[in-house]
Amino acid sequence: MQKILFQIARTGIISEPASAADESLRRIPGRLNDEVLRLLGRALAIRHVDAGSCNGCELEIHATNNPYYNLEGLGIKFVASPRHADMLLVTGPVSRNMEEALRRTYEAMPEPKLVVAIGDCGCDGGIFGENYASCGRVANVIPVDVAVPGCPPEPNAIIQGILTAVSVARG
Numbered sequence: 001m002q003k004i005l006f007q008i009a010r011t012g013i014i015s016e017p018a019s020a021a022d023e024s025l026r027r028i029p030g031r032l033n034d035e036v037l038r039l040l041g042r043a044l045a046i047r048h049v050d051a052g053s054c055n056g057c058e059l060e061i062h063a064t065n066n067p068y069y070n071l072e073g074l075g076i077k078f079v080a081s082p083r084h085a086d087m088l089l090v091t092g093p094v095s096r097n098m099e100e101a102l103r104r105t106y107e108a109m110p111e112p113k114l115v116v117a118i119g120d121c122g123c124d125g126g127i128f129g130e131n132y133a134s135c136g137r138v139a140n141v142i143p144v145d146v147a148v149p150g151c152p153p154e155p156n157a158i159i160q161g162i163l164t165a166v167s168v169a170r171g
Contacts, residue, residue, distance in 0.1 A: 044076045044166065047085035047109070051102050051138065052128075053092025056152035057119040061089065064155045071159065082106075087114040087165060088142075093121040093128040094135040106142045114165045116146045118158060123147040 050058060064071040065078070079085050082105045094102055106113065117138040120126040125136035138144050145168055148161035 044087060044162075045079045045085050046076060046087045046089050046162070047079055047082045047105065048089045048091070049098075049102055049105055051090055051092045051098045051122070051141075052095035052134065053119065053121055057091040057122070060152045060155055060158060061091070061118065064158055069155045069159065074159075076162065082108040083110065085109050086112070087116060087162070089116050089118060089162075090122055090138045090142075090144075091118045093125045094138055094141045096133055096135060099135050099141055102138075102141055114146075114168075115142060115144045116148060116161050116165050117144045118148050118161070119153060120149055120151045123149050126151065 048058075048061060063069060082088070086109075088106060088109060090102065106115070115138070117123050121128060122138045125134065128134045128136070130136035130140070135141055139147075146161050146165040148157050150157055153161075
């Protein structure tokens, strides 16, 4: 135990500098709020649907809500009902059992409908592809506005994908 304590004291605190992407996200809040308010007239409400993923993307989506990334501080919140949602965030390849549920969720959303596919599985089917149990990518079931690749994508990439979808909808 003493050996470990001496090693900790010798090493000190080690941290890495913030990346350029992190710095660019720190300047976004005001601009994002303006864009969202111009497009929707209110805060952006997101409904998340797990269509059959391994939960790796969900962990990263939850990380966007932690104090470091602070998605809610950007004027973006997650909602429980698709009737209150402006954007649908879909993770995983769409399993055959989730196909109808995903369609119904999409149809229940009011206009304008924004859809963001998260992760390699949502973008192109990932390692599962299309088979007897999977419809493959999200775009095979509902229209997708923005795809965020990665297995799983980092929180920065997810936030950038959300921003891209808002700017695409704004036209």
